[in-house]
Amino acid sequence: MAYLKKEMSNSTQNTQADVFGGLRMTKQRKVVYDVLLDETRDHPTASQVFVRAQGKMPTISLATVYNCLESLTHSGAIKQVNVDREASRYCPNLQPHAHFFCSDCEEVFDIDLKSRATATTPWQLPEGSEVEQLEVTMRGKCPTCTDSTREDSGSEN
Amino acid sequence: MAYLKKEMSNSTQNTQADVFGGLRMTKQRKVVYDVLLDETRDHPTASQVFVRAQGKMPTISLATVYNCLESLTHSGAIKQVNVDREASRYCPNLQPHAHFFCSDCEEVFDIDLKSRATATTPWQLPEGSEVEQLEVTMRGKCPTCTDSTREDSGSEN
């Protein structure tokens, strides 16, 4: 809940209005946001968010989930993650990070920057260009799947 | 045409069969590939490739363009580039590189690696993970658009 703030308007007392970056935090938006925070943190798609959100609020609609995901993304509360042409996924991790998709177990992992590194470090950017947004996605095998491929046994934890 | 080779089978003489990585180079595939090589190198979408291909071969169909782009991608002759949820774009540059999308002029630029750098350099990959594929896309303003924004004048070339 770290990214939610009470609105501190001085002339009115607020009712429902938790806001994030000027965005009114409605019941539905909160449910959607909570799904991303609460559950397995597995970068769910809109439909997956929808199903989980229905658990908390049975009347919520898919269109609303899309709306909420969009407004949360625009306000900067969450990030939209695209891999190839697959359905977009959503992620509440606001730190700069990359995404690793394991082609075996199909899970998504957040990859952090090395300390003191920036994502643009290895790239020869033309002078004068201004990078506003950067997305890095990797495909491959996660350590667990690399292990189990090696002999099909090796489950040490 | 650097990536096309004549098939060197020793028992048969070949007719149409230029191949790339085992892929038969049919008329249509060649047209599609040539569109990517010949023209403005602007990372066109499938529909744009289709229009340009029709210029060279009026009977070609959109489905075939999709087929060709897919087989060329799988054979490794070209790369598919995805940015957000927009239509896929295609690119014949096989060197490791990132893509920069200018939000002003909407053009796409290839960004090369700094010498001796690799794309994974800044990332803290868990030990044992195997990266098979890496995609880096940036959004922002290209040098030209940064310039012209600064004063709306500055056209020095």
Added chain:
DNA sequence: TTTAGATCAAGAACTATTCTAAAAAAGGAT
């Protein structure tokens, strides 16, 4: 309480892409 604007819900519409089925083309063997 009224009002104006924001948000929600349900379903239709849209778009890029993939699938299907039949026709055409290509390659190999006779």
Added chain:
DNA sequence: ATCCTTTTTTAGAATAGTTCTTGATCTAAA
């Protein structure tokens, strides 16, 4: 060359994810 098999092409239908539309509901402020 001719037959046979496999690959490729074509055109249109189908699909999936997402966006749009419309009317209803909610909210904050007056």
